[in-house]
Amino acid sequence: DIQMTQSPSSLSASVGDRVTITCQASQGISNFLNWYHQKPGKAPNLLIYDASNLETGVPSRFSGSGSGTHFTFTISSLQPEDIGTYYCQKYDTFPFTFGPGTKVNVK
Amino acid sequence: EVQLVASGGGLVKPGGSLRLSCEVSGFTFSDYAMNWVRQAPGKGLEWVSAISSFSRHIYYADSVKGRFTISRDNAKNSVSLELNSLRAEDTAVYYCVRGIPKWAWGQGTQVSVSS
Numbered sequence: 377d378i379q380m381t382q383s384p385s386s387l388s389a390s391v392g393d394r395v396t397i398t399c400q401a402s403q404g405i406s407n408f409l410n411w412y413h414q415k416p417g418k419a420p421n422l423l424i425y426d427a428s429n430l431e432t433g434v435p436s437r438f439s440g441s442g443s444g445t446h447f448t449f450t451i452s453s454l455q456p457e458d459i460g461t462y463y464c465q466k467y468d469t470f471p472f473t474f475g476p477g478t479k480v481n482v483k
Numbered sequence: 484e485v486q487l488v489a490s491g492g493g494l495v496k497p498g499g500s501l502r503l504s505c506e507v508s509g510f511t512f513s514d515y516a517m518n519w520v521r522q523a524p525g526k527g528l529e530w531v532s533a534i535s536s537f538s539r540h541i542y543y544a545d546s547v548k549g550r551f552t553i554s555r556d557n558a559k560n561s562v563s564l565e566l567n568s569l570r571a572e573d574t575a576v577y578y579c580v581r582g583i584p585k586w587a588w589g590q591g592t593q594v595s596v597s598s
Contacts (some may be wrong), residue, residue: 411588412528417590419578420528463528467583470542472518472530 378403380466390483395451395479398423399464404444408468411449415450415460424449456482485509487589489579494595495569495596503564503592513537516582517555517562521575529575532564533582537597544553569596 378470389395396460412420416481420436422431424440427447437452459482464476491503503519509563513560519531532553533542541553576591 379590396555414574418592422588425586461527465528465530471532471544472533472582473526474530477527 377468377471377475378466379406380464380473381476382462382478384465384478385476386479386481388483389454391454391456393454395454395458396478397449397462398443398462399447399449399475400465401445402449404450405466405468407443407445408466409440409442410465410467412463412465413458413476414463420463430455451480454480454482459480485581485587487579487581487587488490489577489589489592490594492557492560492594493578494597496598497570497596498529499569499596501566501569501594503566503577503579503594505562505589507560507562507579507589509554510587512560513557515585516540518551518580518582519553519562520575520578520580521594523575524579526575531577534562566594569594571596 381400382397394438409427411424414420423434428440439450441448461477461479463477486508489505490562495501516535518533521529526556531544534553534555550568555562558578574596576593578591583585
């Protein structure tokens with residue numbers, strides 16, 4: 377099975393900072409990658425699909441890029457409501473594995 | 484509005500069984516594959532199972548293969564997950580998730596396995 381890794385596992389940044397999270401697949405997955413944001417006690421919220429497409433209604437400060445094995449998720453200007461955990465998920469073939477998550481805090 | 488409402492969770496003893504259900508609305512159910520994803524307390528997300536739009540293809544995570552069974556009823560806009568031989572490590576919130584091509588999540592139902 378293809379393994380998904382994320383880095384960093386956690387980060388702390390100030391409001392207005394640019395934040396970047398990377399997701400690496402152990403084998404190529406083309407662009408079959410989602411990015412989610414989850415707050416405690418809530419279901420994950422889809423932000424990016426197909427590696428770089430912004431989900432309807434999601435603010436444009438969120439973006440994604442990459443293909444194959446290396447992917448990047450960026451928040452261009454961190455806002456207080458962006459705290460929580462971010463997950464990548466592959467969906468090229470089963471199992472649809474998630475990355476371990478990146479916990480984002482605001483300083 | 485797309486809605487996925489999961490139910491059927493509860494407290495069960497090790498070795499016991501539960502049947503989770505998810506009723507959906509707001510989209511053409513038979514156009515989508517459906518998934519179950521779980522999240523153990525304080526842990527990350529784990530994909531559990533998927534079923535194609537007309538039940539032709541079914542997939543399971545290795546951790547639940549042989550113990551869980553996914554099914555769907557397109558006439559009732561519902562998908563189910565039968566959980567058998569439950570273990571403490573199956574304790575989690577179970578989410579019903581609409582899959583490709585347009586992902587969407589329900590609110591989850593809590594399953595607790597404890598003696």
